[in-house]
Amino acid sequence: MRRAVVLLSGGMDSATTLAEAIAQGFEAHALTVRYGQRHEVELERAAAVAHAVGAASHRLASVDLAFAGGSALTDPSIPVPKSREDETIGAGIPATYVPARNTVLLSLALAWAEALGARDLFIGANAVDYSGYPDCRPAFLEAFEALAGVATKAGVEGESFRVHAPLMRLTKGEIVRRALELRVDLSLTWSCYDPAPGKVPCGRCDACLLRARGFRDAGIEDPALRARP
Amino acid sequence: MRRAVVLLSGGMDSATTLAEAIAQGFEAHALTVRYGQRHEVELERAAAVAHAVGAASHRLASVDLAFAGGSALTDPSIPVPKSREDETIGAGIPATYVPARNTVLLSLALAWAEALGARDLFIGANAVDYSGYPDCRPAFLEAFEALAGVATKAGVEGESFRVHAPLMRLTKGEIVRRALELRVDLSLTWSCYDPAPGKVPCGRCDACLLRARGFRDAGIEDPALRARP
Numbered sequence: 248m249r250r251a252v253v254l255l256s257g258g259m260d261s262a263t264t265l266a267e268a269i270a271q272g273f274e275a276h277a278l279t280v281r282y283g284q285r286h287e288v289e290l291e292r293a294a295a296v297a298h299a300v301g302a303a304s305h306r307l308a309s310v311d312l313a314f315a316g317g318s319a320l321t322d323p324s325i326p327v328p329k330s331r332e333d334e335t336i337g338a339g340i341p342a343t344y345v346p347a348r349n350t351v352l353l354s355l356a357l358a359w360a361e362a363l364g365a366r367d368l369f370i371g372a373n374a375v376d377y378s379g380y381p382d383c384r385p386a387f388l389e390a391f392e393a394l395a396g397v398a399t400k401a402g403v404e405g406e407s408f409r410v411h412a413p414l415m416r417l418t419k420g421e422i423v424r425r426a427l428e429l430r431v432d433l434s435l436t437w438s439c440y441d442p443a444p445g446k447v448p449c450g451r452c453d454a455c456l457l458r459a460r461g462f463r464d465a466g467i468e469d470p471a472l473r474a475r476p
Numbered sequence: 477m478r479r480a481v482v483l484l485s486g487g488m489d490s491a492t493t494l495a496e497a498i499a500q501g502f503e504a505h506a507l508t509v510r511y512g513q514r515h516e517v518e519l520e521r522a523a524a525v526a527h528a529v530g531a532a533s534h535r536l537a538s539v540d541l542a543f544a545g546g547s548a549l550t551d552p553s554i555p556v557p558k559s560r561e562d563e564t565i566g567a568g569i570p571a572t573y574v575p576a577r578n579t580v581l582l583s584l585a586l587a588w589a590e591a592l593g594a595r596d597l598f599i600g601a602n603a604v605d606y607s608g609y610p611d612c613r614p615a616f617l618e619a620f621e622a623l624a625g626v627a628t629k630a631g632v633e634g635e636s637f638r639v640h641a642p643l644m645r646l647t648k649g650e651i652v653r654r655a656l657e658l659r660v661d662l663s664l665t666w667s668c669y670d671p672a673p674g675k676v677p678c679g680r681c682d683a684c685l686l687r688a689r690g691f692r693d694a695g696i697e698d699p700a701l702r703a704r705p
Contacts, residue, residue, distance in 0.1 A: 306543055307543070308539075308540050308543040308544070309538070309539070309540045309543075310537075310538070310539040310540065310580075310584075311537050311538045311539065312584075312587060314535055314536070314537040314538075314588070315537070315584070315587040315588040315590070315591045316591045317587075317590060317591030340629050340632070344629060345587075346586070346587040346588075346590035346591050346628065346629070347583050347584075347586040347587035347590060347627060347628060348587070349627070350583040350586060350587075350623065350624075350627045351539075351580065351583040351584060351587065354576050354579040354580040354583045355539075355541075355543075355544070355576075355580060357575070357576040357579060358541060358544040358546075358574075358575040358576035358577070358579075358580065359543070359544040359575075360575075361544070361546060361575035361576060362544045362545045362546030362575050381626065381627060381628055381629055381631060381632045382626075382627045382628075384626065386626045387623070387626045387627050390619075390622050390623040390625075390626050390627070391623060391627075393619050393622065393623075394579065394616070394619040394620060394622075394623050395579075396619075397610065397611075397613065397615045397616045397619050398576060398578070398579045398610060398611045398616050398619070398620075399575065399576060399610055399611075400569050400573060400575070400610055402610060403569070403610045
């Protein structure tokens with residue numbers, strides 16, 4: 248059985264990506280990264296998701312991205328933008344962009360893949376984020392595959408790595424429907440960038456708005472809201 | 477004055493690389509990474525080197541690479557190889573290879589570069605390590621430059637990044653001579669992968685042997701040995 252490393256944040260997209268990797272026949276090893284995000288609640292959700300979806304193993308790695316600054320997600324002095332209309336999402340690169348975050352996350356996935364003998368990496372990048380975050384674009388993932396081929400012992404030995412982004416071309420509504428087809432329990436997932444005290448989603452950051460749009464488009468109620476009224 | 481981020485380990489090569497960046501006219505910001513290496517002593521040396529050589533600033537970032545395993549440098553259960561003859565150095569990829577280490581280090585440098593507005597990264601990769609570590613080769617650095625161009629906000633805006641490895645084609649002896657030309661105090665630097673108690677270099681790991689070869693070829697006594705007999 249081929250092994251894969253799947254980046255798992257605890258959100259809806261990466262949970263669905265983990266289920267996709269398993270559905271494609273991979274022995275899926277889930278990697279969650281604590282990088283100094285203010286929404287640390289996603290880390291505990293990731294553990295629940297890894298177990299429920301059926302990861303072969305789950306590890307937590309830590310990296311301090313707050314040291315570099317420059318992002319609302321890691322610097323408490325920069326506010327997380329709140330929109331009243333989600334039409335503004337995708338206009339430019341948002342303040343929640345963390346410099347080089349996906350490069351760092353994929354590098355850590357690559358390190359574990361080398362140690363595990365895996366040649367496949369999965370990431371939940373998708374076309375909606377694509378409009379805002381440079382490191383969610385297909386060109387980024389292709390450049391990372393090329394890098395992995397020369398950065399590693401396996402690459403020197405002639406093997407190649409593949410970065411899978413099975414949600415890349417799906418809308419948020421299609422992701423919700425695909426998650427349900429794959430029997431992912433979305434009530435376990437967490438999306439909000441800026442939780443209120445008591446771990447309540449703010450409902451107004453880009454991540455909350457995109458999640459709400461997904462459920463609305465799929466015509467389904469968000470079970471996470473039902474579970475925690 | 478153009479800013480650059482310089483990866484600084486506390487070793488001879490990265491100290492010389494920092495001096496090169498400054499000599500080339502950059503405002504050099506030094507980044508040291510705690511990644512779970514067993515030779516943590518290099519971290520305190522890095523701070524001394526950054527100050528002595530003249531970095532504009534110095535930061536320490538932390539990343540847990542021990543989580544992935546697979547290397548003698550981060551896993552205490554894997555012994556650091558000891559050679560009696562340094563002729564064997566370069567035959568295959570050594571046990572001290574840390575999976576994807578330079579990919580992770582350059583990713584962190586890239587994150588800081590984005591926040592600082594720097595477009596230049598410096599790394600002390602060189603041709604001697606090149607024979608053993610895949611992620612010290614020119615092809616790796618070129619692939620990282622290509623990745624940086626698509627991974628970042630600056631890249632999307634049409635700017636490009638450059639990864640400088642000014643020691644790439646130098647022998648260890650030439651690095652020692654270049655360090656002295658640039659007035660780098662090599663007594664501050666640390667190379668050993670596997671220090672004995674009391675922070676004494678082991679003298680027999682690849683890093684110690686390569687360092688000794690460099691001073692021998694340059695016809696100079698290692699001031700670090702003289703300072704700490």
